[in-house]
Amino acid sequence: MKVAVFGFGYWAVNVVRALCRLLPPGDIRVAEPVLERREAAERAFPGVRAEAGLEPALGDPAVGAVFVCVPSGMHFETASRALEAGKSVFVEKPFTVNAREAALLFECARANSRVAYPGHVFLHTRLFDHLREVLQSGELGALRYAVSLRASLGPRAREDVNVVWDYLIHDVYIFNRLLGGPPLNVSARGRAYLREGVEDVSFALLEYPGGFLINCYTSWHAPEKIRSLLLVGSQAMLQHAGTDGDPVRHFRAGFAPHAGRDPHGNAGLRLFDEGVRTVPLGPGEEPLQREISAFLKLASENMQPAWVERHVVEVAATLEAIDRSIAQNGARVEVAAQGVSR
Secondary structure, three states: OEEEEEOOOOOHHHHHHHHHHHOOHHHEEEEOOOHHHHHHHHHHOOOOEEEOOOHHHHOOOOEEEEEEOOOHHHHHHHHHHHHHOOOEEEEEOOOOOOHHHHHHHHHHHHHOOOOEEEEOHHHHOHHHHHHHHHHHHOOOOOEEEEEEEEEEEOOOOOOOOOHHHHHHHHHHHHHHHHHOOOOOEEEEEEEOOOEOOEOOEEEEEEEEHHHEEEEEEEEOEEEEEEEEEEEEEOOOEEEEEOOOOOOEEEEEEEEEEEEEEOOOOOEEEEEEEEEEEEEOOOOOOOHHHHHHHHHHHHHHHOOOOHHHHHHHHHHHHHHHHHHHHHHOOOOOEEOHHHOOOO
């Protein structure tokens, strides 16, 4: 099966690089209207053909899958055209700029018997696999809260979407997938310091069923690149910082119910600390390559995973709720009110 990449901007370079590890370069074509970018694609990836428009790839029956890497506002229209031309689509994040368009895109995929898949790359990391295993094991006990930091100094201050749809989206789709659905409600504050009307920093609080709270900080202009997660449960805590290959620390520590007072004077509580266990995640396949491999397999088998549509629509609805809360100066907004049924 041959593939086409629509757009050759910042992230598409990585998509084409990953594809060249999986397919012969002659089976990959790029559609990009800007001449300089087409020339850059052909220089960087010899054998890959770059064209100005979408039509040659859409009209080629040998092209079975399209990777949509155009600006976010064009995702819905571009992916719809590809699906209607009989191609399966991989759509980079954000899948669409609202939940309604996401639902319509999956309707289009069903109508044309093709696969639609989101570019949620952190679902394909070793860290995500580890988090899922830990939650399924019950090691942490009852989940209490989490703190996520995701910030850097660029390299891009985007114009097509704000930091919510660019950075915070990762935390939303990770936890929505881990917990099996969206938060009950959100509250958030954000500011557009760099460009008017495009928030570049956000502080969001997401409340999931069972009282589980996640506090998320995201920014495009912090002095250092930060990727960290703290996950706190009733029996243990988990902490990760850095990239996907960095180890995870498990803390068997916290407070437990206790009759009377513990040695520290805590009434009704006992402080416990049974040490720290460091879990190496080890080497593995690059997450983007793993993600693309998964999509190509689905496209070749024309198999749409049952969970994908609900997941993608709920992620978009959660982000819409966060935007609405920011617009209302931090008001609590129910995610269900954005059109997501439970």
